[in-house]
């Protein structure tokens with residue numbers, strides 16, 4: 001069988017996409033694109049990718065690609081994803097899906113028109129702890145999940161301060177759309193993606209805006225956002241995300257879900273990027289905790305999963321539809337933060 005021909009656009013985190021595809025025997029990264037020529041050369045040399053483009057349009061016109069990864073700043077997710085779909089490629093787009101739900105809808109429509117796949121890189125679904133928890137939840141161990149709290153806080157962790165992450169026109173928002181999007185997806189995925197009815201949100205930027213004026217850099221997004229989401233099934237989920245907050249931890253990620261039969265937590269260890277997962281259950285009238293220890297390192301990354309799904313012709317996870325639902329919630333949180341009123345989601 002011919003190997004899946006992949007192109008990767010944007011070579012910051014995009015370099016991990018290259019590595020992810022290169023770890024799949026049925027995929028081959030044949031082309032990369034980035035506006036930054038130095039980066040293009042450095043990453044092209046490092047991963048031995050011969051065909052390099054500073055123009056995505058040129059890459060799509062010249063390379064017969066099957067799959068394209070879009071890993072540029074958020075503003076370009078929609079136009080580049082649509083261009084790649086129209087060129088006949090399946091697309092794995094970085095999170096957040098787009099700047100807004102309206103853009104996300106355009107991407108889904110393009111995927112439908114082209115009859116191609118669209119996956120969003122909700123990468124935290126792919127760690128072992130998340131996968132193990134999903135299995136237990138799907139086996140019914142939690143019963144009905146009716147409350148959750150999902151957070152990602154940083155004491156001071158403003159990504160490349162003064163750059164595109166802090167500019168709303170480029171990023172669509174601050175830590176909520178950047179970090180909160182991962183924790184929100186993780187909670188929703190474990191909860192079975194219930195349909196949201198309304199949200200009540202707040203967004204603040206006292207710490208970052210003071211830093212920005214002291215340093216004379218552009219910054220017009222929140223540094224902390226919080227929200228409560230109500231779902232059609234009656235469940236509620238609280239979301240919190242910050243790049244700068246007066247908390248103890250340098251980096252704190254935690255998702256808790258409470259169900260009628262059990263509860264769970266997935267959180268990071270030692271303020272880093274390793275995780276632990278626990279279940280809190282009742283068995284034979286006793287409280288019973290289950291902890292996932294040293295899970296096997298058999299994990300599939302998002303790139304391997306996407307290629308596998310295409311090769312085996314089976315559905316992939318982290319769909320464009322789920323990405324759209326997340327964008328609808330994010331739009332509503334930002335709107336609610338602006339008006340101070342709850343926002344209903346159609």
Ligand SMILES: NC(=O)c1ccc[n+]([C@@H]2O[C@H](COP(=O)([O-])OP(=O)(O)OC[C@H]3O[C@@H](n4cnc5c(N)ncnc54)[C@H](O)[C@@H]3O)[C@@H](O)[C@H]2O)c1
Nearest residue numbers: 010011012013033034035036071072073074094095096123
């Ligand atoms: N899944 C994750 O955990 C994760 C982690 C980090 C970043 N991300 C996401 O990945 C995306 C990129 O983030 P980053 O940290 O790599 O940013 P970055 O600024 O380091 O890299 C983006 C790259 O895209 C290139 N680029 C910009 N516009 C382009 C265009 N029109 N055509 C071709 N190349 C273009 C830039 O030159 C740059 O090299 C963002 O959407 C971010 O949210 C996801």
